[in-house]
Every structure is written in structure tokens, then in C-alpha cells.
Amino acid sequence: MALRKLRIWEFSKNRQPVNKESSNTGSSGPMESSQQLQCGNLSYISSGNSCCNGTLTRGLSQLVADCCKSEAYNPLNEICCNGSVFTRTSAHMTCHSTKELKCGSETYNPKEEMCCSGSRYRASVVNKCCGTDIYTLFDDHVLCCNGTLHINVSKKSECVGGVVYSPDNSNCNLSARPRLGEHCCGGETFSPVTHICCNGHSHNKTNGNLCCGSNVYDHHKKFMKCCSGHLYNLTQYNVKAECCGNLLVNKTNQTCCSSSTNAILYDTKPNHHCCGHYYYNTSLWSCCAQHLKPTPSPNSSHAEDGLKPLMELIPDICNKTVFFGKVESVALGPHKRHIVLKVVNVVEDPWLNVSLDHCSSPVLENGMTYLWEKNSNVYKPLSISFDLISDIHMFFTVCKHKCQKGG
Template identity: 30%
Template sequence: MDEICCNGQSHPSGINIYCCGDEAYNISDPLKKCCAGALHSLQGDRDDSQCCGSFLKSSKEVCCKSEGKEVLYGAKNGFQCCGHGYYNTSLWSCCSGRLSPVNQTEKTNYSIPESRVLSLVNVNKTRLCKKFHVGVVESVSLKSTVFSSVVEIQAGNVAVKRWPSKVILETPDHCNYLKLTPGKTYFFDDVNIFTGFNPDSVLQSIHFILSECSQ
């Protein structure tokens, strides 16, 4: 029998069987969710369950994310995420994951939406099955991000095609976006940027999307 090795542990393999830490599971199983190497058994719909790092987020918690870290906090009024930090909006302002003290004499509203860099593992099935692009960040400026080696994925139609040219994603309000890493691969649409289901494997992330949308 073919096997799959997960962190030194052997498991039976299969078409949709992938590792989650040292466990193996079927990525099409709606009652299983892999959060950064920790496998969780769900009580309800997977679309309603959100990962935050290796944990599942409750309705009374907030998940704050930087590119390399996700942290859970108890939800508080007047607080908001800035990267993986949780800050008091009356004392600080946030831009691209960095905090600056608020000038108390100014009356500007410093609250901005949370970072738009999201994880594919937290995207609901309806959104997941729409059109995505995946590409390598070539350059980043205050107003745009340039992607090269771009592939378009239309999972609902099971279609994958390569784009012949670079794609420029406009980011006019740069404070809402975390700084991306040139040379790294991201998924994106016309508005949002996503990290993959498995950050170390673009193909596994694409397979995850196609598997979800084929059910």
C-alpha cells in the first residue's frame, strides 16, 4: 500500500490525503481543518471555522496577522489589529503593520480596516471557487504591487491558465496592506492578497482549491 510520511509518521496515502503536522487527513473532509500544522475536528461547517496560527478562533476572539505570525486576542472595544499586534486606536495609528502615536490635538479618525493579506484556509467555499491569480511579487511600491509568472485559477470551471504578461495590483490606500516580500508567491484577486493553504507548496494550495470546488 502506498504511504505518506508526515514528520516521520507513516500513514496510508490517497488522492486528497495531505499532511497536517504529523497527521494525515483528507483535505475534502468538511469536518477537518488544518491550522498551521495542527489538525482540528469541527462540530459544524468548515466555512464558519477560522484558523489563527495553529488555533481555531472563537467568536469572542480577534486574530491579528503579520506575514509570518498570527496571534489571538480577546476582543475589546476601541482596539484593532496592526500586523500581529492589537492596539488602542485612541492612542495609536497603524500603517502597513507599523504603529505611530496619535497626535491628540488632531481630530482625524485613525481607524483603518484590518490587513487584507488573508489565508486561503479561512476563505469560504463560495469565494474560493471564484477567480484567483497566483504570482510572484516582482516589486512593491506605495501605490501598487507587480506580480510576474502569473497563473489564473477559475476553480468553479476547473480551469487554470498562464498569463502572458505581468499583473499590476493597485493598492491606493497602502496603509491597509502589509508589505509583501519580493520573490515570494501569493494568491490575489482584484482587491485582496492571500497566503496559500500551505505556504511551502503552491501546488498543494491549488489542489486544495480545486478539491474544495469539485464537491
């Protein structure tokens, strides 16, 4: 197959973003956006589906899948040889007829080509990937925001998350200040006394006081659930449903694997376990501290439940003994990770020494703050790292109301 031509004004014909105002991500950290993509005539979300040459495969995320012609597959446990998918018999299994690296379902030479999410282009030091597309650093009129390429934008345009702000189209933007005393919400001004701003969309506070993506909701209503910027009405689902990124999990036949960067939904399979956001066959791989190794070990312990955005833990977490702890230092022992924590909401003697099982516990980063649970003398991290000020305010707002109601 010939290399794709460098045309920054064209999107992939098989996977092109559909710009929707409701597709903005929420405040729940680095989880996958709820933006819908297009695969042929079908719309889909990449955190739970894949698109290969115009054919949609459901149940396998595009973030961890490769294409074998028109079939999506999990390269951890399967291999594509001559256009057909085979189950791996070992982690080092290769196709005898294949000698270069794979980009999607095709081979490519990384010295001459670059691979952008399964699409091949000619390599250049001034070319950069943006999702499946490519752009050049010399072009002042393109902007890559969260993996989506925007074309014909102003030179002064900037990304804020997945939103493009342009001084040419709005009075509320990054380059121009609104009038004295006014606040900006997207391209309009609003009053924070009566309204709340959610990803550039203003809502009356009578409809709720918490944001979920571009929407607002009332956290007192137990049938509303926010999953990484996507708001669900649980009266249409199981009221005990849990989030997996921006999707809801059906625990009877689905498994959610999460890391600090992604939450991916998989169809449940026997002898498979999560390693971060990857779902692996235990006969092919082993996992330690969210790192896969092609050396299966029958006695290896499997990771506990992954960390979740703080928003998804409340209000259930209000009934537990929890605290906000900042990781100050980490030392690795033979089987344990020894962590020095600074408790954020304690003034006197805020230091704690915590030991976690190295392989089965999530990876934590120095200098980042997490929500922790204390059960007897056992400490366990619960949340992914978060924005300290806004998320602690949200936590106390929801839990204070629950305590006042006697919940």
C-alpha cells in the same frame, strides 16, 4: 534579582518545553508552533497564553506580552511600575522610578546584560538566546531549533524545522543516505505510492492525502480543519470556526491579529484594532502598513483582514477568481502602493500593475508569491507568501476535486 547563571543544561523552571511528537509545525509557513510549554503544573501554548513566574495568564500571547512580577500584560497599552500594571495614558508614558530598559518585569543594562524572552543573562559576543535559555557558540553538543534548546546532541546533528536529525541514531538522516530506491520519513523508510510523510511520521494514504503537522487528514471531510499544523475536529466546535495561527477563533469575544510571522489571539476590547499581530488602543497609537506610531489619528483607516496561510483559505477560495502573483517591484505614492505583479500561471502577457491603499493594506515583500483575488478591477492579496511548488499543487488538488463534484 541576581542574574541567572549560564547553565545550558538547565531550562527555565517556569517555562520549560514539553517534547511531544505531535508538536511539530506544519507546512503553513512561519506561523507559531503548536508545541506545548509548561507553566508550573499547567501546560499551555504561547500563541494564546503567557507564563510569568509560574503563573499562567490566558488570553494574552507570550509572544507579545511582558511580565510584571507574576502578571502578564500588553506593553503597547499598559505599563508596569513598581510591580503593578497601569493603563497607559499616552504612548510615551514612563515610570518616574524606572530608568533602564525592561526585560520581563525587571530592568537591565543592555551594555552588560542580554535579555532572552524575559530572562536576563550576562552579555557576551559568543552567547546566543534560544527562547528563554542561553547557549554558547563554542559548545558543539547543543542545538537551538525553533526556540527550543536541545542538549547533549551529536556534533553532526542538524535542525530541520523543529526536528533534530542525528546520524548516530537513525539510518534516515541528513548525513547518511538510505538504500537505493528508498525514501526517508523521520528515522524510517516509506513508500510514497501507498503512504504520505507528515513531519517525519508516515501515514497510509487511505486516511487522507494532506498533512497537518504530524497528522494526515482527508480534505473531503468538511468537519476537519487544519490550523498551522494543529488538526481540529469541528464537530466539537462551531463548523464555521476560523483559524488564528494554531488556535480556533471564537468571534463573539475574541479577535485574531496576524502578520507574515505570527497570528495572535486577543480578548476583544472596545476601541482596539489590529496592526499586524499587535492589538492596539486607537487612543494611544495609529497604524500604517502594519507599523505602529505613538500618534493617534481619529481619521486614520484601519487595516483590512490579515493574510492567512494558503491551507486555511481552501476549499472556500475555490469559488472565487484568484491567481498566483509574484511581487516584482513596489513604488510608494502619496497614499498608494503601486505594485508590478508577475502572474505565475499565465504564459502570455503575465504582467499586472496593481495599486493598494498604503496604510490599510498588508505589507508585501519583493520576490515573494501570494494568492490574489480579482473582483471587477480590484485586486486584493489573500495569503501569506508560500512554498510555490507544494502549495500550488495542494491548491489545485483540492479545488479540482471540488469543481468535479460541482461544489
